[in-house]
Amino acid sequence: xxxxxxxPHEQRIQEEQLGKxxxxxxxxxFQILTSFQDLRPKIDVERAKYFTQSFMExxxxxxxxxxxxxxxxxxxxxxxxxxxxxxxxxxxxxxxRYGILFPELDGDFLDVAIEQxxxxxxxxxxxxxxxxxxxxxxxxxxxxxxxxHENLAKALPEDTFKxxxxxxNPLNSRFLVNExxxxxxxxxxxxxxxxxxxxxxxxxxxEAQQKLAALDPLSPVDNMEKKPFLEAVIITCxxxxxxxxxxxxxxxxxxxxxxxxQRKQELQAIAQRxxxxxxxxxxDFREAVQSQWFTQMFSRIEQKTGTIISxxxxxxxFYPYYKKDLEEGRINEDQATELLExxxxxxxxxxxxxxxxxxxxxxxxxxxxxxxxxxxxTPDGLDATNDLTYIFLKSKQEFPLNYPxxxxxxxxxxxxxxxxxxxxxxxEGTGFPKLINDExxxxxxxxxxxxxxxxxxxxxxxxxxxxxxNRDTYTSGNPYVNFAxxxxxxxxxxxxxxxxxxxxxxxxxxxxxxxTWDEFWKAYLAQQTNFLKHxxxxxxxxxxxxxxxxxxxxxxxxxxxxxETCKDLHTPVIEGGxxxxxxxxxxxxTVVDSLAAxxxxxxxEKKLTMAELVEATKSNFEGxxxxxxxxxxxxxxxxxxxxxxxxxxxxxREALKFTKQYSKELGVHLDLRLVPFTSxxxxxxxVSATPNxxxxxxxxxxxxxxxxxxxxxxxxxxxxxxxxxxxYNYRDRAARLLNIKLSPSCVTGEEGTAKLVSFIRTxxxxxxxxxxxxxxxxxxLIAAKKDPSKYRGLIVRVAGYxxxxxxxxxxxxxDIIARTEHIAI
Numbered sequence: 073x074x075x076x077x078x079x080p081h082e083q084r085i086q087e088e089q090l091g092k093x094x095x096x097x098x099x100x101x102f103q104i105l106t107s108f109q110d111l112r113p114k115i116d117v118e119r120a121k122y123f124t125q126s127f128m129e130x131x132x133x134x135x136x137x138x139x140x141x142x143x144x145x146x147x148x149x150x151x152x153x154x155x156x157x158x159x160x161x162x163x164x165x166x167x168x169r170y171g172i173l174f175p176e177l178d179g180d181f182l183d184v185a186i187e188q189x190x191x192x193x194x195x196x197x198x199x200x201x202x203x204x205x206x207x208x209x210x211x212x213x214x215x216x217x218x219x220x221h222e223n224l225a226k227a228l229p230e231d232t233f234k235x236x237x238x239x240x241n242p243l244n245s246r247f248l249v250n251e252x253x254x255x256x257x258x259x260x261x262x263x264x265x266x267x268x269x270x271x272x273x274x275x276x277x278x279e280a281q282q283k284l285a286a287l288d289p290l291s292p293v294d295n296m297e298k299k300p301f302l303e304a305v306i307i308t309c310x311x312x313x314x315x316x317x318x319x320x321x322x323x324x325x326x327x328x329x330x331x332x333x334q335r336k337q338e339l340q341a342i343a344q345r346x347x348x349x350x351x352x353x354x355x356d357f358r359e360a361v362q363s364q365w366f367t368q369m370f371s372r373i374e375q376k377t378g379t380i381i382s383x384x385x386x387x388x389x390f391y392p393y394y395k396k397d398l399e400e401g402r403i404n405e406d407q408a409t410e411l412l413e414x415x416x417x418x419x420x421x422x423x424x425x426x427x428x429x430x431x432x433x434x435x436x437x438x439x440x441x442x443x444x445x446x447x448x449x450t451p452d453g454l455d456a457t458n459d460l461t462y463i464f465l466k467s468k469q470e471f472p473l474n475y476p477x478x479x480x481x482x483x484x485x486x487x488x489x490x491x492x493x494x495x496x497x498x499x500e501g502t503g504f505p506k507l508i509n510d511e512x513x514x515x516x517x518x519x520x521x522x523x524x525x526x527x528x529x530x531x532x533x534x535x536x537x538x539x540x541x542n543r544d545t546y547t548s549g550n551p552y553v554n555f556a557x558x559x560x561x562x563x564x565x566x567x568x569x570x571x572x573x574x575x576x577x578x579x580x581x582x583x584x585x586x587x588t589w590d591e592f593w594k595a596y597l598a599q600q601t602n603f604l605k606h607x608x609x610x611x612x613x614x615x616x617x618x619x620x621x622x623x624x625x626x627x628x629x630x631x632x633x634x635x636e637t638c639k640d641l642h643t644p645v646i647e648g649g650x651x652x653x654x655x656x657x658x659x660x661x662t663v664v665d666s667l668a669a670x671x672x673x674x675x676x677e678k679k680l681t682m683a684e685l686v687e688a689t690k691s692n693f694e695g696x697x698x699x700x701x702x703x704x705x706x707x708x709x710x711x712x713x714x715x716x717x718x719x720x721x722x723x724x725r726e727a728l729k730f731t732k733q734y735s736k737e738l739g740v741h742l743d744l745r746l747v748p749f750t751s752x753x754x755x756x757x758x759v760s761a762t763p764n765x766x767x768x769x770x771x772x773x774x775x776x777x778x779x780x781x782x783x784x785x786x787x788x789x790x791x792x793x794x795x796x797x798x799x800y801n802y803r804d805r806a807a808r809l810l811n812i813k814l815s816p817s818c819v820t821g822e823e824g825t826a827k828l829v830s831f832i833r834t835x836x837x838x839x840x841x842x843x844x845x846x847x848x849x850x851x852x853l854i855a856a857k858k859d860p861s862k863y864r865g866l867i868v869r870v871a872g873y874x875x876x877x878x879x880x881x882x883x884x885x886x887d888i889i890a891r892t893e894h895i896a897i
Contacts, residue, residue: 076817077815077816077817077820077849078816078849078852079499079500079501079816079847079848079849080469080499080500080501081472081500081501081502081847081848081866081867082501082816082848082849082852082866084472084865085852085862085863085865085866088865089862097406098410098413098470098471100157100159100410100414101410101413101414101416101417101471103156103157104155104156104157104158104414104417105417105420105473107155107156107168108167108168108169108420108421109420109864109865110864111168111169112169112196112197112198113168113169113170113171113197113198113423113425113438114166114168114169114170114171114197114198114199114200115170115171115172115173115186115189115197115198115199115203115425116164116165116166116170116171116172116203117172117173117203117206117207117211118146118149118150118151118165118172119146119150119164119165119172119173119174119373120172120173120174120175120207120211121206121210121211122142122145122146122149122150123142123145123146123175123176124175124210124211124214124215125145126138126141126142126144126145126146127142127176127214128214130142133300134296134300134304135619135620135621135622135623135640136300136301136304136623136625136628136640137300137303137304137307138623139304139374139623139624139625140303140304140305140307140308140311140625141307143307143308143311143312143370143373143374143625143626144307144308144310144311144314146311146373147311147312147314147315147318147370147373148311148314150164150315150373152315152318152319152322153167154319154322154323154326154339154342155167155418158414158418159338159342159358159410159411159414160361160362160365160411160414160415160418161319161323161342161346161362161365162315162316162319162362162365162366162369162370162418163369163418163421163422164369164372164373164422165422167421168421169420169421169423170421170422170423171197171422171423171424171425172372172373172425173207173211173425173427174257174375174376175211175212175214175215175219176215176218176219176220176257176621176622177219177220177221177254177255177256177257177376178219178220178221178254178255178427178428179211179212179214179215179216179218179219180215180216180217180219180221180222181221181243181427181428182207182208182211182212182215182427183207183208183212184243185427185428186199186204186207186208189427193881194436194881195423195426195436195438195439195879197423197425219621220253220254220617220618220621220622221242221254221428223617223621224251224253224254224613224614224617225237225242227613227617228609228610228613229609231606232249232606232609232610234246234574234576235248235249235576235603235606236248236249236250236251236606236610243428244430245430245754246571246758247430247554247557247751247754247755247757247758248553248554248557248576248603248758249551249552249553249554249603249606249607249610250430250551250552250553250554250751250755251549251551251610251614252378252549252550252551252552253548253549253550253614253618254428254549255376255378255426255427255428255430255431255549256376256377256378256431256549257375257376257377257378257547257622257624258375258376258377258378258547258548258549258622258624258627258641258642259377259378259534259537259546259547259548259549259550259653260377260378260380260382260441260533260534260535260537260539261377261381261382261533261539261547261627262381262382262383262384262531262533262539262541262544263367263368263371263381263384263541263627263630264384264541264542264630264631264632265364265367265368265383265384265389265630266389267630268350268363268364268367268630269353269354269360269363269364269389269393270353270354271353272349272350272351272352272353272354272363273309273312273313273350273351274309274313274351274352275353276305276309276629276630276635277305277306277309277310279635280302280305280306280309280629280635281302281306283298283302283635283638284299284302284303284306287299287302297638297639298638301625301628301638301639301640302638304623304625304628304640305625305628305629305635307625308625308626308629309629311370312350312366312367312370312626313350313351315366315370316346316347316349316350316351316366317346317347317351319342319346320342320343320344320345320346320347321343323339323340323342323343323346324339324340324343326339327339327340327343341358342362345358345359345362346362346366349362349363349366350362350363350366350367354393356393356396356397356402356403357390357393357394357396357397357402357403357408357411358397358403358411359393360389360390360393361390361411361412361415364383364386364390365415365418367626367630368381368383368442369422370626371626371627372422374624374625374626374627375622375624375627376424378534378549380424380440380441380442381442382441382442382443382444382445382531382532382533382534382539383442383443383444383445383476384444384445384531384541385445385446385448385456385529385531386444386445386446386460386464387445387446387447387456387457387458387460387461387463387464388450388456388458390460391458391459391460394408394459394460395458395459398459405463408460408463409463409466409467412463412464412467413467413471415476416467416471416473416475416476417473417475419440419442419475419476420473420474420475423438423440424438424439424440430754436750436753436870436875436879436880436881436884438875438879439749439750439870439871439873439875440474440475440477440873441477441533441534441535441872441873442475442476442477443476443477443478443479443531443532443533443534444464444476444477444478444479445479445480445481445508445531445532446461446464446465446478446479446480446481446505447461447480447481447482447486447490447494448481448482448483448510448528448530449481449483449510449514449528450528450529451524451525451526451528451529452525452528453524453528455483455485455486455487455490456481457486457487457489457490461490462489462490462493464478465478465480465493465494465496465497465505466493468497468500468502468504468505469496469497469500472502472865472867473867474502474503474867474873474874474875474876477504477506477872477873477874478497478504478505478506479505479506479507479508479532480494480505480506480507480508481507481508481509481510481532482494482507482508482509482510482832482835482836483509483510483511483836484511484836484837486836488829491829491832491833492825492829494507494832495819495825495828495829495832496825498819498828498845498847499816499819499824499825499828499847500847501816501846501847501848502867502868502869502874503844503845503846503867503868503869503870503874504869504874506532506536506842506843506844506869506872507832507835507842507843507844508532508536508538508841508842509835509836509839509840509841509842509843510528511836511837511839512839512840512841513527513530513538513841514527514528514530515527516803516805516806517530517538517540519803520650520652520741520803521650522540522543522650526540526542526543527540529541534872535747535749535807535809535871535872535873536747536807536808536809536841536842536872537654537745537747537806537807538807540650541630541631542631542632542633543633543648543649543650544649544650544651544652545631545633545641545646545649545650545651546649546650546651546652546653546740546741547618547622547624547641547642548611548614548615548618548653548740549614550611550653550654550655550656550742550745551607551608551610551611551655551656552655552656552658552748552751552755553603553604553607553655553656553657553658554603554658554659554755554758554759554772555600555603555657555658555659555660555663555723556658556659556662556663556666556755556756556759556762556772557576557577557603557755557758557759558577558596558599558600558603558663559596559599559662559663559666559667559762559763560759560760560762561576561577561578561580561599562580562583562592562595562596562599563583563685563686563689563763564686564690565579565580565581565582565583566578566579566580566599568758568759568760569690569760569768570758570759570760571758577599577602577603578598578599578602580595580598580599581595583595583682583686584681584682584683584686586682588675589670589671589675589676592670592671592674592675593667593671593722596667597726600723600726600727601726601730604655604727604730604731607655608655608734608737608738608742611653611655611738611742612737612738615644615738615739615740616644618642619640619642619643619644622642623640623642624640624641624642625640627641628640628641633646633647633648633649634646636648644739645739650741651739651740651741652740652741652743652806653740653741653742653743654742654743654744654745654806654807655731655742655743655744655745656745656746656747656748656751657723657724657727657744657745657746658748658751658752658755658772659752659755659756659759659772659773660709660720660723660746660773660775660776661709661710661772661773661776661777661778661779661782662759662762662764662766662772662773662779663723664709664716664719664720664723664797665706665707665708665709665716665763665764665773665779665782666762666763666764666766667719667723667763668706668707668708668709668715668716668719668764669703669706669707669763669764669765670682670685670763671719672706672707672715673685673702673703673706679702680699680702684696684699685699685703685763688700688703688761689760689761689762689763690760690761691761692760692761692767692768693761693765693767700765701765703763703764703765704764704765706764708764708778708779708782708783708784709778709779709782709793709797710777710778710779710782710783710785710789710790710793711778711782711783711784711785711789711790711793712785712788712789712792712793712796713785713793714796716793717792717793717796717797718796720793720796720797721796721797721798721799724744724797724798724799725799725802727744728744728799728802728804728805729802731743731744731804732802732804735804741804743804743805743806744804744805744806745805745806745807745808746775746776746807746808746809747775747807747808747809747842747871747872748772748774748775748809748871749871749872750870750871750884752771752772752773752774752775752887753771753881753883753884753887755772756769756770756771756772757769759772764779764782766779771883771884771886771887774809774811774871774887775808775809775810775811775871776794776797776808776809776810777790777809777810777811777812777891778790778793778892780887780890780891780892781890781892782892783892783894784892786894786896786897787812787814787831787894787897788831788834788897790810790812791810791834791835791838791840792838794808794810794838794840795838795839795840798840800839806841807841807842808840808841808842809842809844809871809872810840810842810843810844811844811845811846811869811871811891812843812844812845812846812894813845813846813848813891813892813893813894814845814846814847814893814894814895814897815847815849815893815894815895816847816848816849817895818894818895818896818897819847819897827897828897831897842872844869844872845869846868846869846888846891848868849893850889850893852866853868853877853885853888853889854889856877856878856885857877857878857882857885857886857889860878863877863878864876864878866878868888870884870888
């Protein structure tokens with residue numbers, strides 16, 4: 073494969089094909105990386121096994137206390153490992169690439185899942201015969217009838233159930249009004265890691281002990297609510313310290329046997345660090361990184377957080393330790409980079425495992441979102457970039473790995489050097505960093521109750537969301553709503569071709585009898601609103617049911633409000649907290665383009681009758697190619713076209729009006745979001761041909777991006793359509809994910825960097841929430857799909873994460889290939 077201009081990442085791929093690899097200065101991390109990079113993930117059952125054992129023994133006790141005891145039992149018994157060459161220790165399962173099980177979440181189909189996982193198209197996993205038997209005989213039987221998935225399915229009203237699950241098999245979603253709460257215990261989350269670094273778990277434990285001693289011995293609330301919570305905090309602090317000291321013991325034993333002098337010294341240092349942290353405050357950069365890593369990994373053992381526990385603002389909380397060590401000669405930039413990259417390759421071995429078919433389809437390519445946030449502003453509103461910020465960006469430029477999920481905060485006063493390095497990192501072509509806009513996020517957080525210090529200190533979490541440690545308190549997984557299906561329901565009077573004669577939506581009338589656009593628009597809005605009605609019914613049940621199934625003593629002890637109120641983070645209402653959630657608008661560009669085509673061609677220009685349109689879509693345009701061509705040439709979102717952008721704004725506004733009215737009944741900010749992960753692919757598989765010319769069962773548009781190939785006026789026009797379609801007079805909005813695919817030729821050299829910096833500044837000035845880039849040639853993607861063995865290292869930006877292209881399903885590969893590749897900015 074040859075092309076005129078390659079990104080640096082593409083150049084490395086070609087060099088690797090010729091046998092050229094440059095490991096200079098990174099020998100350690102490349103040794104670790106090559107030891108597991110080509111391995112297929114396998115399931116480790118120990119976490120599930122020991123967690124289940126403990127739950128069997130604690131029936132009837134308060135849930136938060138049971139959770140803490142299960143964590144301690146796991147910490148006492150789970151196998152501890154120290155990988156060759158590693159400077160950091162702490163993993164939750166097998167060496168190599170691995171995933172762990174959370175039977176409290178979806179244990180009702182564990183036995184079914186282990187049969188499907190090895191052969192699943194989306195993100196397959198292996199399991200040994202021995203582990204399979206442990207799952208079938210020891211773990212799954214206990215959880216049958218106790219899982220959140222089973223209880224939610226039973227609790228949904230009949231008309232909500234039929235929009236949520238396949239009536240024949242509730243394990244499968246209908247991809248219409250999709251709940252996400254059953255394949256994650258919590259939505260994305262960020263801990264206050266600085267608390268652990270400064271105080272250690274010993275200090276947090278002492279705080280809990282003092283609070284416990286001060287309780288009123290006669291108070292029923294203190295005895296029945298606060299006492300179990302504080303006891304759980306104490307047990308959890310003991311558990312993670314015990315786990316760390318087991319690593320210290322193993323490191324010391326390995327050091328005694330080690331014959332290589334350098335490795336012996338490294339193991340001895342590891343043992344000393346694990347004896348001290350995370351029990352005690354970190355005293356230097358190496359201890360700070362190890363303490364954070366222990367906390368991060370133990371969080372993964374504690375619960376399945378959707379999109380994994382994020383790492384927060386690493387360049388802020390690590391910087392004082394780095395600066396002090398640098399000034400006192402204990403570390404240099406290369407050593408700090410090596411230690412951080414030891415964390416990156418350790419992250420890459422933990423694979424977030426989705427058991428359900430729906431979860432797997434939502435998160436292809438072993439999706440991961442352990443976001444590391446850099447840049448932005450300090451709590452007092454000053455620019456936050458520092459020397460460590462640039463180390464993170466440099467590591468992403470030089471070390472080709474899709475971990476961590478680097479996120480860069482941008483604001484109007486961001487330094488030119490910072491924007492230059494961000495642009496240079498984007499130009500590498502691995503999809504990093506994704507950008508989040510302070511000029512949009514901070515005012516929205518303020519409008520929802522945050523103070524300036526909290527809003528300025530937000531961290532990126534998950535695909536494109538943000539969290540304020542110690543103020544955010546909402547953890548319930550949220551609904552995804554297939555707005556494109558609402559278009560189809562309007563065309564077929566409440567039915568969908570996928571589901572035959574089953575009435576899925578409302579009977580809004582035969583559209584061929586509609587005389588005006590307003591009639592069609594009102595029918596569409598009725599279908600859309602009906603979906604939202606059931607999404608909010610779902611969420612009402614989920615919010616009230618989840619505290620009976622989940623607790624998070626580790627997450628709670630790291631949250632000031634939880635410690636102040638002695639309430640678990642999964643409590644529906646925590647005094648002083650801000651509950652920020654969202655619902656997903658799926659297929660935005662598909663919907664807007666379909667409605668624009670109907671309005672323009674059927675009702676205004678009358679080039680088509682509604683009967684002709686309905687027949688053409690029902691036939692998947694076979695024999696109606698001329699009609700399809702006409703539809704594809706109708707106004708399209710993503711081109712700074714006032715006609716389609718106004719319809720986009722109308723769709724957005726109607727969804728915002730609904731959530732503004734009814735979110736308060738749920739007690740949360742359930743805001744409108746456009747962030748699909750990879751779910752626009754399975755959601756498209758239930759939607760037949762749409763009036764924008766899209767063929768049946770193909771992917772919907774993703775996020776707030778244009779439909780595939782529809783954005784023909786360049787990337788700036790895409791930004792303008794995003795701007796034009798937003799309702800800035802509503803605060804009931806959250807992230808909008810925006811993918812931009814650029815040809816490497818248009819950003820080459822210093823001139824290309826300058827153009828990219830200018831483009832980023834324009835995006836920032838328009839106050840758009842999110843943007844991310846694929847800098848890759850279409851020819852490279854086609855070649856990789858054809859011959860994956862030659863492109864195993866090819867990383868692409870998928871949704872709010874990057875993944876190895878060859879590990880994606882063919883459908884998602886085609887989706888990425890089909891995105892418009894802009895040749896100029």
